[in-house]
Amino acid sequence: MKNKFAFAAVLALVCAPAASFAGTSADINASGQASSFCDISNTGGPISMSISANKDRISGTGAYSFTANGDAFVSLSALTPSAPQGAAGFTQSVNLANLVSSTSSTQAVDGAAKTGVNKLNGTITTEIIQSNASELLSAGTYSLATTATCTAL
């Protein structure tokens, strides 16, 4: 009787479904390409400028966000200011902290290249400053426009 049980056990082992002994395998090959990109955004919304206590400038602050997954840089187009008719002399500036800064109303300005992966949040500062002997900014409404461009290389 004991031998019969032993024989049955060996037979069950040998005749068990092959799948229960077989290992499983699958070849998985994945490949892909991540496009290089950059983006720059004015995350703070419209920037409104108000006059300073010294009465010599109007300024405003905003916020930007910059991301890039490879080499990139940011530039500012020539600044386009507008001022009240007959306004005394002034200069203008736009500064994206740690990225690019410009005072030019005639030509674009490039910031330093950013290498590798970057994710930056920073402050935008805009100013219109008097440049006249009275050191006062003429009364009225001013505006300042520019385009911040990021270029992924």
Added chain:
Amino acid sequence: MKRCFLLLAVLWSGQVSAQTVFLDKKEYAVRNQTARVKLQVSHSRSEPVSLTVRVKGPTSDPTKAGEVLTEGVVISPSSFKLAPNKMKKLTLSLTTNVTQKTPFFVCALYIPPVERREGPGGATSGSALLATESCSRFWVTP
């Protein structure tokens, strides 16, 4: 798989609200004087916005974009309203007679609505308008 990478890139860039250009490759060959470029554009602002896509030509510096090209460029569509976190597929046909490998730049431009604020009673005040543009460089080979 490429779509997965693009989706990941969108999700990653989704933490900000900028527009982004994705090219399917970095180099395009000219055939019959035309380079055909496939690209996708997305943004992650909170609401649908209008975007304009344009192409800038080369300069003597291969890292710097030149003037916006107005001739020899067909972008379909070049201006559109896009919902947040959606990919817009575009095709760009660039007619050129380059004789050597030449860089071009494709850009997505967002111009925010103008909000002029008049100061009360002639008070001295102002506003600054910051448009933003994202460009990607691609190379065209003869």
